[in-house]
Amino acid sequence: MTIGIGLLGLGTVGAGVAQILATPRGRHPLVGELALRRVAVRDLQRARPIELPSDLLTTDAEAVVDDPAVEIVVEVMGGLEPARSLILRAIAVGKPVVTANKAVIARYGEEIAAAAAARGVYVLIEAAVGGGIPIIEPLKQSLGANRISRVSGIINGTTNYILSRMADEGAAYTEVLADAQRLGYAEADPAADVQGGDAADKIAILAALAYGGSITRSAIPTQGIDRLDARDVAYADQLGYGVKLLAVAEQVATTAEGVAELDVSVNPTLVPRDHPLAGVHGVNNAILVEGDPVGRVMFYGPGAGAGPTASAVVADILNIAGIRQVSALGTPEQPVPLDPLLAAGSWRPCRLVDSAQTRHRNYVRLRTSDQAGVIGRIGTCFGDAGVSLQSIVQFQAPTDSEGGEAEIVVITHEVQEACFRQAMAAIEALPVVASVAACLRTL
Amino acid sequence: MTIGIGLLGLGTVGAGVAQILATPRGRHPLVGELALRRVAVRDLQRARPIELPSDLLTTDAEAVVDDPAVEIVVEVMGGLEPARSLILRAIAVGKPVVTANKAVIARYGEEIAAAAAARGVYVLIEAAVGGGIPIIEPLKQSLGANRISRVSGIINGTTNYILSRMADEGAAYTEVLADAQRLGYAEADPAADVQGGDAADKIAILAALAYGGSITRSAIPTQGIDRLDARDVAYADQLGYGVKLLAVAEQVATTAEGVAELDVSVNPTLVPRDHPLAGVHGVNNAILVEGDPVGRVMFYGPGAGAGPTASAVVADILNIAGIRQVSALGTPEQPVPLDPLLAAGSWRPCRLVDSAQTRHRNYVRLRTSDQAGVIGRIGTCFGDAGVSLQSIVQFQAPTDSEGGEAEIVVITHEVQEACFRQAMAAIEALPVVASVAACLRTL
Numbered sequence: 001m002t003i004g005i006g007l008l009g010l011g012t013v014g015a016g017v018a019q020i021l022a023t024p025r026g027r028h029p030l031v032g033e034l035a036l037r038r039v040a041v042r043d044l045q046r047a048r049p050i051e052l053p054s055d056l057l058t059t060d061a062e063a064v065v066d067d068p069a070v071e072i073v074v075e076v077m078g079g080l081e082p083a084r085s086l087i088l089r090a091i092a093v094g095k096p097v098v099t100a101n102k103a104v105i106a107r108y109g110e111e112i113a114a115a116a117a118a119r120g121v122y123v124l125i126e127a128a129v130g131g132g133i134p135i136i137e138p139l140k141q142s143l144g145a146n147r148i149s150r151v152s153g154i155i156n157g158t159t160n161y162i163l164s165r166m167a168d169e170g171a172a173y174t175e176v177l178a179d180a181q182r183l184g185y186a187e188a189d190p191a192a193d194v195q196g197g198d199a200a201d202k203i204a205i206l207a208a209l210a211y212g213g214s215i216t217r218s219a220i221p222t223q224g225i226d227r228l229d230a231r232d233v234a235y236a237d238q239l240g241y242g243v244k245l246l247a248v249a250e251q252v253a254t255t256a257e258g259v260a261e262l263d264v265s266v267n268p269t270l271v272p273r274d275h276p277l278a279g280v281h282g283v284n285n286a287i288l289v290e291g292d293p294v295g296r297v298m299f300y301g302p303g304a305g306a307g308p309t310a311s312a313v314v315a316d317i318l319n320i321a322g323i324r325q326v327s328a329l330g331t332p333e334q335p336v337p338l339d340p341l342l343a344a345g346s347w348r349p350c351r352l353v354d355s356a357q358t359r360h361r362n363y364v365r366l367r368t369s370d371q372a373g374v375i376g377r378i379g380t381c382f383g384d385a386g387v388s389l390q391s392i393v394q395f396q397a398p399t400d401s402e403g404g405e406a407e408i409v410v411i412t413h414e415v416q417e418a419c420f421r422q423a424m425a426a427i428e429a430l431p432v433v434a435s436v437a438a439c440l441r442t443l
Numbered sequence: 444m445t446i447g448i449g450l451l452g453l454g455t456v457g458a459g460v461a462q463i464l465a466t467p468r469g470r471h472p473l474v475g476e477l478a479l480r481r482v483a484v485r486d487l488q489r490a491r492p493i494e495l496p497s498d499l500l501t502t503d504a505e506a507v508v509d510d511p512a513v514e515i516v517v518e519v520m521g522g523l524e525p526a527r528s529l530i531l532r533a534i535a536v537g538k539p540v541v542t543a544n545k546a547v548i549a550r551y552g553e554e555i556a557a558a559a560a561a562r563g564v565y566v567l568i569e570a571a572v573g574g575g576i577p578i579i580e581p582l583k584q585s586l587g588a589n590r591i592s593r594v595s596g597i598i599n600g601t602t603n604y605i606l607s608r609m610a611d612e613g614a615a616y617t618e619v620l621a622d623a624q625r626l627g628y629a630e631a632d633p634a635a636d637v638q639g640g641d642a643a644d645k646i647a648i649l650a651a652l653a654y655g656g657s658i659t660r661s662a663i664p665t666q667g668i669d670r671l672d673a674r675d676v677a678y679a680d681q682l683g684y685g686v687k688l689l690a691v692a693e694q695v696a697t698t699a700e701g702v703a704e705l706d707v708s709v710n711p712t713l714v715p716r717d718h719p720l721a722g723v724h725g726v727n728n729a730i731l732v733e734g735d736p737v738g739r740v741m742f743y744g745p746g747a748g749a750g751p752t753a754s755a756v757v758a759d760i761l762n763i764a765g766i767r768q769v770s771a772l773g774t775p776e777q778p779v780p781l782d783p784l785l786a787a788g789s790w791r792p793c794r795l796v797d798s799a800q801t802r803h804r805n806y807v808r809l810r811t812s813d814q815a816g817v818i819g820r821i822g823t824c825f826g827d828a829g830v831s832l833q834s835i836v837q838f839q840a841p842t843d844s845e846g847g848e849a850e851i852v853v854i855t856h857e858v859q860e861a862c863f864r865q866a867m868a869a870i871e872a873l874p875v876v877a878s879v880a881a882c883l884r885t886l
Contacts, residue, residue: 016736020588026697028587028655029790030783126585132737134577134585141584141765142569142577144471145463145757212471254469276743279722293459293750294575300719300741307736314588322584322784326769329779336772340473341765347472 006070009077016310132308146291213350449513452520459753543570575751589734656793
């Protein structure tokens, strides 16, 4: 039994998928039953890492979706359009879809899921988050017994690479970014990675699966690493922390109507050195899931790259192929019902809470006058707002600062964001405080 | 639609499962469709952590399996018999089975899988390895695109707890074991844990899934931690390693006939401090899977305990419930075919290679005379056998040793086991060598 695959895109990931399909030996035997039928590319002439028969290639992506020999549509072209329209087109003609496109799923996931449910086809997205790390499938199929309290992760490899090198070398952000671009670890336009948008896309997807409802992507408070100062990485290290770009989705309450209230955000965050996420270096990703009764489980591995991402894409293809015999039992009038775990539909409303009501630990670096009593005044501002502190430490002022300046680093206990903001407003107004130089989260 | 569950066993794990089923709110909505119909216990009078209607309980386990209201049989009683017979009985009457019983699956997995395939029912085993960590499902459903080269893991929580405390406190094995028994982290009879048998059961199961064939459990070379000396933990630490009980399954070759040749073993092993498995402490487990093209992915979490294990058991129940509507489309004459990924049948023969032909790095501690030239003679023995060394270090002799004794610790490069044994035989025959005090693996 052969299953026809149509590939939309033959970039890094697409070529990785074609490579796996071309070399089935030693992989699960189902891989040998997958046959690449049609591949949509932008430019027929371009040199590619894998050689395919030229009659497989076409520039007409819709023709790939519509080709009767194509039974599963695999979208690895990226970008919002035409990817979204092609996914919807495949669903409309009753073909299951595999996609690695986190941007489309994070923004149009609800529309796509509704169309897929109505038509009775699967849309699988393992490769959209965490590259080769199995995380979507475990969230859908292995952790359903749990009440998930928190999903937190390092889910952008580019920023983790930059942060790892900043920490190891004490280097400045702009320097490391330039080097990462030269080495191919960061894109020419790095905005989506370094400003946190890519991580926000991914945490929106993970939160939707973990909490069973759709998340408004545009409402996720997102802070990137593009304004991170090497001093803060160095101070964090001295205080026993590493700095990571963390994407976090935490359930803070359930309303009487059963709505899950979530705190979802992306922030550069101080992670204690003995925390499982602190040991995740370079382009690796890791996702920590906390739930009742499982406790804490973590998934770790390569978060990007042709091979890992292709591994995840083919996993999804295999899952669809594995239940294909079953689906074939249905008729257009009486389709076989979808497995609700694999289909992963919404099962409760979710909403993001007002960020002022959320609770976090915070790291603050202040530039102040170097005079007696400053720490007391700052401490009083925090105390007046009900913000209790874990530590307040004076560091040597940077060499480029004005004479008579000091640097004060504060780490708070877990406090309500509204109280923290109130304290910060009071501190900024203090004549002895020159500026709030940095404000990060702390785990 | 309600799905009837029959529970065999109401110990720690069974009570954990009943607890989840009794409190569906906030979990996946499918949990709410599961109804506990019958529970087999050994003693009706015993006090239990969860209160159940007394008419659910029975001492007749076969009656639970046979009860028409029971649609899924959940075996959490442990032990080889009657667990094996009850699993086979459930299969024979066409009921899917969920089991947490690694001992039964490691020994009778092939018999059970054959019966299940013939009858067209699923037998799911997520809880048999790694407690709450999703590892069985990812191996079956998320990594099938890969050629797996190596599965290695810390998969026994009791020994990892003991080793963590030996490392932290410099304490002796027997002391820590006694304390672990007092605290409930080790059983009164700790043999299965500390001698490595439990880890061997689990690696047999993981290897069978990763490589697609059945593994002869009794042929797995197994060394536990019961003869581990605190000195070796201390020396390893000084050399930059932690000591972990590692279970490893590595593919060393594929024969012309397509047989996967495997090196599967359980050994106390020195793990470099920057290796992902080195950071796994206490009763946590972690499994590292290496494959092409995914690279290295790791799964980490609580390896035992009522909650985590029950999370895994209920995950399996949910998976069966999720495809139940589909299975219901079949008839006794024309059953719905099983999903080959979820059913995870064998797809190629596997065999363990002769351990003399395997390759490893080794750690050796020797007690020798404290005289000039000893290191040279030992080095020569290794060299003559073709064993190249990474380091050879003389440590201060232990205070309980004879006067004039020294301790020499050797770490080899990766060498063939046969050569290593030849070198060790020559070294033992040296008059200056009093004894081979320890012989461990090194990653």
